[in-house]
Amino acid sequence: MRKISEQEINQLFVFTQKHYVEFYDVQVELVDHLANAIEDQWKENPTISFEDALQTEFKKFGVFGFTGLVEQKQGELQKYYNRMLWNEVLKFISIPKVILTVGLYLGIVFFLQKTKSLGEMIILTILLSSFIYFMVDGFRYILKIRTEQKKQGKSWLLQSVAQATFSIPSIGLGGAYYSIINRLFQENLGISNAGIHFLAVFTVLHLLFLFVFYKVIKPNLNKSIKETEERFQIV
Amino acid sequence: MKKQQQLYKGSLNTIIMKLLEQNGKMYGYEITQKVKEITAGEMNITEGALYPALHKMEAEGFLDVEMDRVDGRIRKYYKLTENGVKETASRMEELENFIRNMQTIVSPNLKPSF
Numbered sequence: 243m244r245k246i247s248e249q250e251i252n253q254l255f256v257f258t259q260k261h262y263v264e265f266y267d268v269q270v271e272l273v274d275h276l277a278n279a280i281e282d283q284w285k286e287n288p289t290i291s292f293e294d295a296l297q298t299e300f301k302k303f304g305v306f307g308f309t310g311l312v313e314q315k316q317g318e319l320q321k322y323y324n325r326m327l328w329n330e331v332l333k334f335i336s337i338p339k340v341i342l343t344v345g346l347y348l349g350i351v352f353f354l355q356k357t358k359s360l361g362e363m364i365i366l367t368i369l370l371s372s373f374i375y376f377m378v379d380g381f382r383y384i385l386k387i388r389t390e391q392k393k394q395g396k397s398w399l400l401q402s403v404a405q406a407t408f409s410i411p412s413i414g415l416g417g418a419y420y421s422i423i424n425r426l427f428q429e430n431l432g433i434s435n436a437g438i439h440f441l442a443v444f445t446v447l448h449l450l451f452l453f454v455f456y457k458v459i460k461p462n463l464n465k466s467i468k469e470t471e472e473r474f475q476i477v
Numbered sequence: 478m479k480k481q482q483q484l485y486k487g488s489l490n491t492i493i494m495k496l497l498e499q500n501g502k503m504y505g506y507e508i509t510q511k512v513k514e515i516t517a518g519e520m521n522i523t524e525g526a527l528y529p530a531l532h533k534m535e536a537e538g539f540l541d542v543e544m545d546r547v548d549g550r551i552r553k554y555y556k557l558t559e560n561g562v563k564e565t566a567s568r569m570e571e572l573e574n575f576i577r578n579m580q581t582i583v584s585p586n587l588k589p590s591f
Contacts, residue, residue, distance in 0.1 A: 251550050270544075271505065271553045275524065278506040304525040314529045318536035473544050474551070 244284040246277040250292055257296065263308045266396040267470060268315065272308060276300075312399070319403045323459060330454040343446060350442040354433065362433045365445055366426050372452060373419045380408035383460075398470050404463045411451075485520050489530050491572050492522075494539070494557065494565040502543060502556040505531060531555055539564050 246254075254273040263269050279302075280295040300307065334343045354361045384405050391397040433441070485492070496511055497503055503511070508531075509522045534540045539561035543554045557565060 245548060246550070248549055267553075270551045271528070274504065274547075274550050274552050275506045277548075277550055282510075302524050304523070306525075310525065311528050311532075315532040315536075318529075318533050322536045473542070476544065 244281070244288055246281055251277065253292070254296070257300075258308060261300075261308045263312055264397055265312065265399040265402065267398050267400075267474070268308075268312055270474075272311075315399060316403055316406075319400065320406060323403065323407055323463070326462065327451070327454055327459055330458050331450050334450050334454075343450070346449070347442050347446045350445055351438055354438040354441065359432055362441065363426065365441060366422050369445060369448055370419060370422050370426070372448070373415070376452065376455075377412050380412055383408055394471075398467060400463070400467050400470055404467065407459065407463065486526070488572060489522065489526060490534060491565075491568040492520075493527075493530060493534070494561065494568060497540070497555060497557050498562065498565050502554040504552050504554050508555075534561070 251273060254276050255269055257276075258269045258272050263272060276296060276299050279299040280292065283290055283295045283298065304310070333339050350365065354365065357364070387401045387405060391401065492512065493508060496508060500511070505524075505527055509524070509527055512520050512522050531540065535542060535555070538558060540555045541558045541561075543556060545552050545554060
């Protein structure tokens, strides 16, 4: 029985790349699927050409080809990490961790009530500098991933999810932090009582998300990327 | 035939999980062929439905993956995780209930065999 040759396997890799599958882990799965399906076609009809058999199989993936598949997988993983982020944050507003959260909130309110505009400036500066740190660190992280991809000559789907996890909050929350910059440069910073509570809630949320992001999400992403790399190194 | 495919669609994940439970580990193409074989060609899992289902269950932590080199190419196998085994049991129970209810509706005098 005719089997797929090494050269044909390479052709299949090129075929998946041409159809917008840039991630090696997804390519591998599709190449094996196509190869199996083509070999099965040869069982029935050994004279059919590799190209024709490939086209027949590709059609089975529907009008969107492989693109829908890649996007769906990215979407699922993104959902998984979003769920992880929210679940961890929610732990801080349920017993027992809620005590810590309330303590932090009351501490900030007390601090703002005592120090007024100076306190507000300090809090706003903390918010802004930690957000800038998050952006710079995110930029460095994405750069590190790109360098790694170049070095290995391969990219993993999870890396694209990791990049999105960093860049989406930076872009999405950019507006909120821009208004913080504006507020910092106002001449009179006087804050109302309601303003104190609003700022305290915002600061607590900001710190919780950052904490969970660096304590849980980033290590988890790194671990999963490493596991994917190792899985492919074994074979 | 087409209408029947619609009926199978809702149970796709359960079918995949049950197959993995029975066979230990399987790769994508093998799953499509196995289903075709069992149902004598009546159920056809399309590529466009199979991989999204597998990837979703992998992201949800029900499936784990393992790589192997076969015929000069890398093969990705799926297997159930501990959570996946539990989920399979609960989904199978739901499916059996569903079949029982449908059977009662379709032919009230006939008792299902399980």
